[in-house]
Amino acid sequence: MPDVKEILQGSQIAGARAIRLIDDNDPKAFSLLKQLYPHSGNAFIIGITGSPGVGKSTLIDALIFEFRKRDFKIAVIAVDPTSPFSGGAILGDRLRMQRHGADEKVFIRSMASRGQKGGLSRATKDAAIVLSAMGYEIIIIETVGAGQAEFDIAAVAHSIGIVTIPGTGDGIQAVKAGILEIGDIFIVNKSDRTDAEAAVHELKMMLSMRNSKGQESHLSRPWTARVLKTIAQNGTGVKELFDTFLAHFDFMKQNGRLELKKKHLERLYFKSLLKDLALEKIELFVQESMAFKETLDQIESGTIDPITAAENVTNDLKITCNLKAIRNLKVRDN
Amino acid sequence: MPDVKEILQGSQIAGARAIRLIDDNDPKAFSLLKQLYPHSGNAFIIGITGSPGVGKSTLIDALIFEFRKRDFKIAVIAVDPTSPFSGGAILGDRLRMQRHGADEKVFIRSMASRGQKGGLSRATKDAAIVLSAMGYEIIIIETVGAGQAEFDIAAVAHSIGIVTIPGTGDGIQAVKAGILEIGDIFIVNKSDRTDAEAAVHELKMMLSMRNSKGQESHLSRPWTARVLKTIAQNGTGVKELFDTFLAHFDFMKQNGRLELKKKHLERLYFKSLLKDLALEKIELFVQESMAFKETLDQIESGTIDPITAAENVTNDLKITCNLKAIRNLKVRDN
Numbered sequence: 001m002p003d004v005k006e007i008l009q010g011s012q013i014a015g016a017r018a019i020r021l022i023d024d025n026d027p028k029a030f031s032l033l034k035q036l037y038p039h040s041g042n043a044f045i046i047g048i049t050g051s052p053g054v055g056k057s058t059l060i061d062a063l064i065f066e067f068r069k070r071d072f073k074i075a076v077i078a079v080d081p082t083s084p085f086s087g088g089a090i091l092g093d094r095l096r097m098q099r100h101g102a103d104e105k106v107f108i109r110s111m112a113s114r115g116q117k118g119g120l121s122r123a124t125k126d127a128a129i130v131l132s133a134m135g136y137e138i139i140i141i142e143t144v145g146a147g148q149a150e151f152d153i154a155a156v157a158h159s160i161g162i163v164t165i166p167g168t169g170d171g172i173q174a175v176k177a178g179i180l181e182i183g184d185i186f187i188v189n190k191s192d193r194t195d196a197e198a199a200v201h202e203l204k205m206m207l208s209m210r211n212s213k214g215q216e217s218h219l220s221r222p223w224t225a226r227v228l229k230t231i232a233q234n235g236t237g238v239k240e241l242f243d244t245f246l247a248h249f250d251f252m253k254q255n256g257r258l259e260l261k262k263k264h265l266e267r268l269y270f271k272s273l274l275k276d277l278a279l280e281k282i283e284l285f286v287q288e289s290m291a292f293k294e295t296l297d298q299i300e301s302g303t304i305d306p307i308t309a310a311e312n313v314t315n316d317l318k319i320t321c322n323l324k325a326i327r328n329l330k331v332r333d334n
Numbered sequence: 335m336p337d338v339k340e341i342l343q344g345s346q347i348a349g350a351r352a353i354r355l356i357d358d359n360d361p362k363a364f365s366l367l368k369q370l371y372p373h374s375g376n377a378f379i380i381g382i383t384g385s386p387g388v389g390k391s392t393l394i395d396a397l398i399f400e401f402r403k404r405d406f407k408i409a410v411i412a413v414d415p416t417s418p419f420s421g422g423a424i425l426g427d428r429l430r431m432q433r434h435g436a437d438e439k440v441f442i443r444s445m446a447s448r449g450q451k452g453g454l455s456r457a458t459k460d461a462a463i464v465l466s467a468m469g470y471e472i473i474i475i476e477t478v479g480a481g482q483a484e485f486d487i488a489a490v491a492h493s494i495g496i497v498t499i500p501g502t503g504d505g506i507q508a509v510k511a512g513i514l515e516i517g518d519i520f521i522v523n524k525s526d527r528t529d530a531e532a533a534v535h536e537l538k539m540m541l542s543m544r545n546s547k548g549q550e551s552h553l554s555r556p557w558t559a560r561v562l563k564t565i566a567q568n569g570t571g572v573k574e575l576f577d578t579f580l581a582h583f584d585f586m587k588q589n590g591r592l593e594l595k596k597k598h599l600e601r602l603y604f605k606s607l608l609k610d611l612a613l614e615k616i617e618l619f620v621q622e623s624m625a626f627k628e629t630l631d632q633i634e635s636g637t638i639d640p641i642t643a644a645e646n647v648t649n650d651l652k653i654t655c656n657l658k659a660i661r662n663l664k665v666r667d668n
Binding site for chain 1: 607608620641645655
């Protein structure tokens with residue numbers, strides 16, 4: 001098991017081991033996280049999401065340089081199977097990333113996450129705790145905008161950048177229903193392509209509709225989502241994107257917005273942990289249960305189909321929770 | 335809710351609706367699946383997996399033509415976010431697939447699956463039940479080899495094709511630990527590239543080691559995994575690949591191997607369903623539980639951290655299962 005002290009001292013080897021444990025669903029990760037949690041919470045977490053091929057990794061690569069120029073310690077978690085960080089790229093640009101290899105204030109890890117218990121949110125949140133405890137001030141989480149992943153990121157990140165590209169509707173249509181709501185900064189990458197202006201315009205139109213709907217009504221003066229053009233490949237617009245993330249960070253720090261957001265994310269994390277732990281407990285129970293074994297025999301002999309069988313066993317599950325222990329906790333707090 | 339009769343009659347509209355329900359985690363899908371299950375089970379299910387960019391979709395596209403030449407009714411489920419079937423492609427080859435659009439014995443659907451309860455296995459198994467009930471004889475499931483997905487497919491498919499490409503180690507290294515064990519047919523696609531022969535040779539070497547380890551010892555005469563070269567783009571080797579899948583199908587039908595495999599997959603499906611249903615029950619319990627509400631308050635006030643809180647609530651969960659109902663089931667079987 002990785003040493004807690006070494007992680008707190010920022011050892012990249014120890015940190016990498018911890019993230020590996022998380023990615024492997026290793027039960028040892030849990031006690032590690034418990035020890036690291038009190039030392040986490042100071043990082044600003046940025047989520048970057050978008051369809052495959054819009055250039056997320058190249059953009060993040062360029063952003064790393066901007067953050068390093070201002071001497072931020074920065075970590076990246078790639079959970080995007082199409083990302084070169086994750087080894088998913090066949091384009092050979094994996095090597096490109098190694099130019100940060102010598103910089104010990106940059107730390108890049110990939111996670112598989114697909115089969116992960118609790119899904120993407122849980123895995124990346126766990127990893128962010130490790131990275132934050134290691135002392136990284138900025139944590140970027142890269143996810144691919146396919147399926148649920150781009151929404152999961154909203155349960156972890158303090159600031160969300162949605163990357164699109166101009167062109168045959170692919171870029172903007174990829175900004176599908178619901179994703180407009182979670183983005184803080186919208187990036188039209190590869191903006192040297194034709195129709196870049198149209199893409200920016202369309203995004204701004206859609207966002208103005210969102211803003212007029214009174215989104216984020218719980219905070220008196222909401223953040224107005226920005227739309228930026230970049231060409232990640234040659235760095236165009238990246239400095240402005242960096243400035244905008246910092247501006248959003250500053251905005252979040254005003255009037256306790258970031259604290260409020262963190263509290264909200266903590267509750268989500270608790271729910272996700274509770275779900276995973278309860279499920280483990282049920283799985284253990286089920287494996288040892290006679291009802292389960294008898295049912296497996298019935299499926300084997302063909303006397304019951306798996307759907308009806310699962311429904312029957314579940315119907316008979318009884319779950320109760322002894323409140324006393326919770327009350328004891330309250331006493332301990334005095 | 336889609337009409338069961340229409341699905342059984344093969345209506346693509348009704349089938350598409352059913353798969354949408356599954357993909358959306360809609361509770362209505364469950365009762366639908368219960369009704370369709372007895373009519374499913376006759377399809378041969380092929381899993382195709384591999385890293386992004388190896389050409390899985392192009393290969394499947396070509397395979398569809400081969401299956402259609404022999405008049406097989408064939409359905410494809412793409413759960414690969416990088417697949418053009420899934421709308422993940424930005425290369426514009428999405429349109430290419432539409433040439434099957436007029437053929438009513440071909441049915442192609444994509445699923446998001448990432449945030450899916452029970453993960454990929456559960457979602458694709460559910461979808462396969464629908465497609466099988468619709469009368470499709472061949473079901474191809476396309477997954478991207480990133481993270482867990484390529485292993486999940488082993489819980490659903492009767493035959494698994496692993497696609498790689500020759501070249502800088504990307505192809506073969508992608509055939510990572512464990513994946514050799516699940517593949518029935520290994521495909522070196524884009525085999526007009528240099529090093530194709532080396533890739534084939536290396537795969538054969540690795541497979542001969544697997545075979546000598548006595549894999550599939552439960553069946554007296556095991557299937558020897560094949561290695562084939564294809565160039566999906568121009569159709570080279572696709573006919574041979576098709577023949578090899580059919581040969582594997584025939585092999586599986588001998589000596590009750592397919593029945594044995596199906597029984598095994600049914601048990602896995604039951605376990606996966608049981609997990610999902612139990613989890614739903616836990617979530618419902620947790621939402622209504624006082625212990626949960628009190629703990630949320632404590633997290634809010636900062637008197638407990640989310641990890642300790644989740645652990646405490648879980649420790650106090652009691653789970654029981656009333657065996658009587660299961661015994662009653664047995665009586666019903668007489």
